Amino acid sequence: MPQRVRIALDAMGGDVGASVVVPGAAISLSRHPETEFLLIGDSAQIEPQLANHARLKAVSRVIHTDVTVSMHDKPSQALRRGRKSSSMWLAIDAVKKGEADVAVSAGNTGALMAMARFNLHTLPGIDRPAIAGVWPTTRGDSIVLDLGATIGGDAHHLAALAVMGSAMASVLFNLKRPTVGLLNIGVEEMKGHEEIREAAEILRAMNLPQLEYVGFVEGDGIGRGAADVIVTEGYSGNIALKAAEGTARQLTDILRSAMAQSWRSRIGYLFARNAFHALREKLDPRKSNGGVLLGLRGVVVKSHGGTDAEGFAYAVDVGYEMVHYHLLTKINQMLNRDGGALASAPAAQEAIS
Incomplete structure (x- = not known):
C-alpha cells in the first residue's frame, strides 16, 4: 500500500491565498492520490473553494484562523504577531507535532524562514537553513542552493550546503553520487573569495563517498548543467535566480513579438510551433516552483507568492516527493556517515589554513 503523505498548507499565503492554494492542492492530489491535506486559514475563504473539489474535500481537514502573515x-514582526496563531505558523507547527509530514507556503519568505527555524530548529551540524530549488538546464535538472534564505556564509556553511544539496539531488534524481560544484567567478583555483576557496579545499579533503566535488562553476555553467548540485551563498544565489527568471520572460516576450511582426513569421511559427511549444514548456517557471528549506528538523517548502494554481501544485509535488523519498533520513545519513561529514569539516579547514 502506498505511503500516505500528510501535507499542511498555509492557505492564506501568497498574493491571493486560498483561490490558488486550494485548486493547486487539487491538481497535486490528482497526481498523488495517497495525499492528505490540512488546509489552514480563514474557513470562510477556504470552504467555498473546497466545495468545487470533491476529491480534495474528502481527504482534507480545515483548521480555521483569521491571522495572516502579510x-x-x-x-x-511576523514572529511577534503571527506566532502560534497565523496560518503560516500553524502549518509549520503541524509538522513539529507530527500532524503533517511537510508544510507548504507561498507566503513571506523571510517570515517563513524565521518561523521554521524558530519552531523546528536546525539539524546537528547545520548553522543556518538554505533554500534549495530545482533548476532546468540543457542536460536535465540541477539543484541550486542557497537561493536566498540567508546572506553570506563561511566555508563550513558552504560545505554543509554541498552535503544537503547532494542529499536532495540523490532523492529527486535517483543518483548514488551527485556531482557538486561551487559557484564562482572563474574555474581557476586562485579565483573567488577566501571562503569559497576554503570550502573547495574542505570538500576535497573530506572526499565524501556520497558526493563528487567537481570544482568551481561559473554563472553560465548553471544553465549548462555543469553539476548536479551547484552551491552558493544566498545573496548571489537569489540574484542568479531572479536574473534567470527575468531572462526566461524576456526571451518569451521577444519570440512572441518576433512571431507577430509579419505574415512570413506567422507562417514560420506554424511550421515550428511544436519546437516553440517545447521551449515554452522548458522555460515555464511554474514547473520549477517549490524551494525546499534544507537544514531543518522537518520538511518545509516555499512556493512563489505570485504563482497560479498549476505552479502551486508543483510546489506541493516537491513537498510530496521530499517526504515520499525520505529526504530528512537521507540528509541525516549523509551528515552522520563516516563519523559525521560536517564534524570533520572544521578539522579539514584547520589543516589547510
Whole structure:
C-alpha cells in the first residue's frame, strides 16, 4: 500500500491565498492520490473553494484562523504577531507535532524562514537553513542552493550546503553520487573569495563517498548543467535566480513579438510551433516552483507568492516527493556517515589554513 503523505498548507499565503492554494492542492492530489491535506486559514475563504473539489474535500481537514502573515511583514514582526496563531505558523507547527509530514507556503519568505527555524530548529551540524530549488538546464535538472534564505556564509556553511544539496539531488534524481560544484567567478583555483576557496579545499579533503566535488562553476555553467548540485551563498544565489527568471520572460516576450511582426513569421511559427511549444514548456517557471528549506528538523517548502494554481501544485509535488523519498533520513545519513561529514569539516579547514 502506498505511503500516505500528510501535507499542511498555509492557505492564506501568497498574493491571493486560498483561490490558488486550494485548486493547486487539487491538481497535486490528482497526481498523488495517497495525499492528505490540512488546509489552514480563514474557513470562510477556504470552504467555498473546497466545495468545487470533491476529491480534495474528502481527504482534507480545515483548521480555521483569521491571522495572516502579510507579504510585507518583517520576519521579526511576523514572529511577534503571527506566532502560534497565523496560518503560516500553524502549518509549520503541524509538522513539529507530527500532524503533517511537510508544510507548504507561498507566503513571506523571510517570515517563513524565521518561523521554521524558530519552531523546528536546525539539524546537528547545520548553522543556518538554505533554500534549495530545482533548476532546468540543457542536460536535465540541477539543484541550486542557497537561493536566498540567508546572506553570506563561511566555508563550513558552504560545505554543509554541498552535503544537503547532494542529499536532495540523490532523492529527486535517483543518483548514488551527485556531482557538486561551487559557484564562482572563474574555474581557476586562485579565483573567488577566501571562503569559497576554503570550502573547495574542505570538500576535497573530506572526499565524501556520497558526493563528487567537481570544482568551481561559473554563472553560465548553471544553465549548462555543469553539476548536479551547484552551491552558493544566498545573496548571489537569489540574484542568479531572479536574473534567470527575468531572462526566461524576456526571451518569451521577444519570440512572441518576433512571431507577430509579419505574415512570413506567422507562417514560420506554424511550421515550428511544436519546437516553440517545447521551449515554452522548458522555460515555464511554474514547473520549477517549490524551494525546499534544507537544514531543518522537518520538511518545509516555499512556493512563489505570485504563482497560479498549476505552479502551486508543483510546489506541493516537491513537498510530496521530499517526504515520499525520505529526504530528512537521507540528509541525516549523509551528515552522520563516516563519523559525521560536517564534524570533520572544521578539522579539514584547520589543516589547510
